[in-house]
Amino acid sequence: MKRILSFIIIIFLFSFISSVHSEEAKKDYKSEDPSPEWTPDPDRKTRFKEEEKDDLNQKALPKSTNFFVYGASIGSPGSINFNLGYYYKDIVIRGSGGHWGPHWWGWQADLGFSFWKTSVIAHSVSVVIGQFQVDPFAPELGRGGQTSYPTGSDFPGYQHRNPTFEDAIIRSYVAQQNPNLATFLEYESRDKQKVTLNQRYIGLTYDFLLGNFFLQVGGGIGSGDYKNPQLLIQLGYFFDTRSY
Incomplete structure (x- = not known):
């Protein structure tokens, strides 16, 4: 009988201690509740605590319009060209050319429209006019497009x-x-000699500016020592004045 009574008392004490421990655990959980604070809005709406502002949205994006470009390219019209241009909203104005000798020079002026432009990339089409003169050594008739010289x-x-x-x-x-x-x-009048070839042209090109990489490709027609149409292409590296 004494053993049964002792066993009941032990069970009772164990139950009491377990209930006290569970109550303390509930209090600790409530004190660590991660639910956000809320405050009443002036317009009688309930809102949670304001979230932290995204730092990426706070940074100023580079200006995608109204900037100069300058650099160098290879290709038409002067073989190696210096370039200067200005992107104003959707208008593109650009000049390129080089002078490497009395009979080796070229220039080109572009007036274009940018139909797609972001802070990184710009697509445009341009109307171009230009002229070049070269004096290759022993050129072959028909190679490079010349008809006669x-x-x-x-x-x-x-x-x-x-x-x-x-x-x-x-x-x-x-x-x-x-x-x-x-x-x-x-x-x-022998074949193996330098001759002077000249050409004036007007054309239409597609221009692609990706970061500092520049590509222009198109076609032109004109008068001179080369037959029509002529391939117009430039490949270059441009710096710009966009602010970041």
């Missing part, structure tokens, strides 16, 4: 790279009358 001689019958029928008659007559003069004129 003069020789190094101004003597009648020896002025054309590809002799015409009239040129052939004149050369035959000179050879009969003075073989030494004919040999000299043939040497002056």
Whole structure:
């Protein structure tokens, strides 16, 4: 009987201690409740505590309009070109060119419309006008688009790279009358020499500016020593004045 009574008392004490411990655990949980605080809004609405502002939204984005670009490119019109341009809203104004010798130079002026522009990328189409002059050594007719070019001689019958029928008659007559003069004129009008090629053109191009990378590709038509249409292409690296 005493053992049964002792066993009941032990069970009662254990139950009492367990209930006290669970009450203390509930109090601690309530004190650590992570639910957000709320405050009444002036317009009689309930709102939670304001969330922290996103730092990314606070940073000023780079200006995507009204900025200068400057740099260098390779391609038309001057082989190696210096470039200066201005993006004003949706209008693009740009000039490019280079001068590397008395007969090796070129220039081009662009007026374009930017149909897609962000702080990183700009797509535009441009109307371009330009002119270039080159003096390659021993150019081949048809290579590079040239249709004809003069020789190094101004003597009648020896002025054309590809002799015409009239040129052939004149050369035959000179050879009969003075073989030494004919040999000299043939040497002056030889193929392996520098010639001057000139071209003026107007064209339409697509322009692509991605960060500092610039690409322009299009076509042009004009007058000069090259046949139409001509390929217009520039590939370059530009700096800009956009503020970050």
